[in-house]
Amino acid sequence: MTGQLSRTVIEPTNPRLNVSRNANLPHSPGIRVGEYIFLSGMGPVDPATGGRNLGPIADQIRQTLRNMEHMLASAGSGLDRIVKINVVLADIQDYDEMNRVWREFFPVDPPARTTCALQLSNGNGVEIECIALSL
């Protein structure tokens, strides 16, 4: 092994999407370690207002993935560099709808993925986290 890996905090370029800072939560939006980027669970936050978009589940998922794209871009990466993604739904009945939206964002060589349904905060219908490679 070479020298010790560095650990740096990643924050979104758009401050309205910096949920952990805006809501004073004790987590970082993301952490970069060496070539790997670990993003916290993200929800459907409106990038224009910082408020929650609690509309139809397909819109929530699209919004969350666009926010994830922004986070990764802020760290010099992108959706196509995601290696593992975890989707938590509030309702497992939304599984098929989630898959439909998924194909819009990951048309080829999609990331490894795990999906389940759990209780989520703030009335969110979805929360998504990922591990990505830097460019």
Place this chain on the structure above:
Amino acid sequence: MALQRDVIAPKDPAVDMSPNLNLPLSPAIQAGEFIFVSGMVAIDATGERMHGTVAAETRQILAAMARVLELAGSSLAKAVKVNVLIYSMLEYNNMNEVYREFFPVDPPARTVCGAKLCGGSKVEIECVALA
């Protein structure tokens, strides 16, 4: 130098559920020194969902996971972190009894959580392993 991102796609319906169930995910991705394996549910030899007891599903999943890792040049012994989702935490011991058969020594770090799973599966298991 950016790390390479390689899809691991076993051309075997018994271990790769994504084509049969038409799911938009890769069974596993190798990234640098690590292999990230998608959450796996129990499937039969034709790639259809297999419904059984928690013990039976756990055994089927871990056997398939071993094959996915072996196809990528790794193995269960090189798993560093495993996450297990089960439909009811009351089944925790039933899962553990089978689980320990597959990891007799120095088992990986692990988290278990009770969750609602898709398609009526009782167990779903994912892992990160060394390449």
